Amino acid sequence: MTDPTTPIQEPTLWRDERWTARVIKNEDDDGWAVSMTRQGDAEPALVGPWTMGRDKKNPKPLDTAAFHTLVKTASEVLRRHEQQLHARxxxxxxxxxxxxxxxxxxxxxxxxxxxxxxxxxxxxxxxxxxxxxxxxxxxxxxxxxxxxxxxxxxxxxx
Structure with a gap:
């Protein structure tokens, strides 16, 4: 079993010590989606559409810039949820x-x-x-x- 905090940088799976980005097949259509899950959480904080690659069949590979953008977006989603819960x-x-x-x-x-x-x-x-x-x-x-x-x-x- 691998350490869940070991960094991974693969075309469809990126992980750092806090977040995991996983490119997955979109079940609703022929496209792709990406899920962002914080370490220790059972459910993804963010699931959204992902770009097709040049061959219009496979997903575009994850890269450093995309991963950082996804981390920022997922963190903002969690922050908004926490603010909403606090207000409620x-x-x-x-x-x-x-x-x-x-x-x-x-x-x-x-x-x-x-x-x-x-x-x-x-x-x-x-x-x-x-x-x-x-x-x-x-x-x-x-x-x-x-x-x-x-x-x-x-x-x-x-």
Missing amino acids: LNKSVSVGVGSERIRVSLQIVPDEDNPYAILRAEDELGEALGEVRVPPTFKLSADSAAAWIEGGYQRPSR
């Missing part, structure tokens, strides 16, 4: 209470067996005012945050 799991609103603003945040913890969320309130200086565990389905809005604050930071009723 973390929400916040600001609520005016008297002359001050209170920031209320909801952080969802997507545990497979027991998912939950943390509802947290902080003043303008970042000092904690309250924190409770709530269901991951809790809907954070300016109204629900204000009601929680008015209720003395007690666990909201379902």
